[in-house]
Amino acid sequence: MFAESVAEIARGRRLFDVCLVGSGPAGITLASELDARGLSVLLLEAGGAHVDPASQEMFEAEVVGPLRFDPAVARLRCFGGSSNHWGGFCRPLDAIDFEDKIPGIDSAWPIARSDLDPFLGRAEAILELPAAQPDTAFGERVRHTPMRYSPPVHFAVKYRPLLQRSSRTLVALDACVVGLQERAGHIHALQVCGPDGVPHALRARQVVLCAGGIENSRLLLWANACNGGRIVPEPYALGRYWFEHPHFTLGEAWLEDDSAFAFDRWSIAWVAPMQHVLRDQGMLNVGLRLTRQHRETAREIAVRLGCVAPALGRAALSQLGRRLTCGVLLRASWEQAPQPWNRVVLSADRDRLGVPRAELHWRLGDLERTSARNAALMLATECARRGVGRVRLDDWVLARGAFPADDEIKGNHHMGGTRMSRDARRGVVDANCRVHGCANLFVAGSSVFPSGGASNPTLTIVQLALRLADHLARPARAQALT
């Protein structure tokens, strides 16, 4: 059911089994799973029922680095979180994404893909995904990687009736967590403000931060500072190893035979380097997308092709409009190497509830550029070898140029900051998503990813939430053994 107010919950002095901070895909998946297992759940959401500019303003943050974006529009602060405007593109991580594949890049997870596989079927059902199609080879180095699309599921719409009916789960909107109170290695209480800004102490046996890929770091950094560093006693990794999926146009292609690719209903064909190639070449995972263009844009592509290869350009123009031929835009969305200098820190500027705003230090490096270039060259070589098309890459991709600031830049996939590691010096949470050094505090969402592959994150977020729900539902003694 939905609570009247934070003050009303505080008056009840109830001790919940689990308190979830944030109602996006991570928080709502956990709420419905824990509720089904008979646990009492308090789900706190900082925003209201709908998007509201005054609430979004609380997400304002500065991005420090050459590529800027606005964190106040890159996520939503309301019931359902960013699932209210996500695209629904879904793909599980590849097995190699869980490994260290590049010397000097600390990207391994303490779990393997096989640890998340048991949760894939349920996550697919939650996201209402169509049946999976396997990856297939396109030559020896490249594979077709079909994308799956959620309708997209809006978690607030789908789960509101269930949460409304529940007698075990209490949802509080306009309930912003502004602090955590530590006592003897546990979270003793959460400090929660309603719209009047007055803080109330609420209590739960176990607390899970599900506040999103920037706010999880911000909240934990602030709570740790306010508790003399006792919540995260080894704080080096806290806020660090933050990353996105770079999204850029790499060039364009002319396909003489587009039947070599499986274009989906969005006119996109998805390809990527084979997993063993990533390991052999020490490169990041790269998702290439070929988007079929309309006739006029295809003509422009043929003309540009003529500037670098006149005979090819003439041939392309003569084929314009013929079946199976098409011009495509070559874009990529790919892995960023986790680096300690890419990080969330607390700004000197505070929001209206007195919490320091997030300041995001973020830049892309040469490994990102060369990985995208190598993947595109593998595709170009295979197209030419088969005689199905020609690829033209933009200058910045080939010539070590700066990333173009006028492109899409990022995918609104905020990952890292509270990364998972067995070692408290290299990560913030353990393999069960429990904060190292705090017995009853957990983190859910993409902030726990040690690395992010090239797959959109939400399917993995839901898999991890299902796995965490299993863990939280175990008695404390059984939890300690896993």
Ligand SMILES: Cc1cc2nc3c(=O)[nH]c(=O)nc-3n(C[C@H](O)[C@H](O)[C@H](O)COP(=O)(O)OP(=O)(O)OC[C@H]3O[C@@H](n4cnc5c(N)ncnc54)[C@H](O)[C@@H]3O)c2cc1C
């Ligand atoms: C435009 C856009 C398109 C996207 N498209 C895709 C896509 O196609 N595929 C894909 O996989 N992913 C996509 N994403 C990313 C996807 O939306 C996120 O991965 C997903 O929503 C993350 O879920 P979450 O529950 O971890 O966090 P969120 O959805 O961010 O939810 C966190 C919630 O916590 C609340 N909160 C924050 N701080 C506090 C606090 N202090 N107290 C209480 N509550 C708090 C927030 O208000 C929010 O409701 C897209 C994102 C955007 C913005």
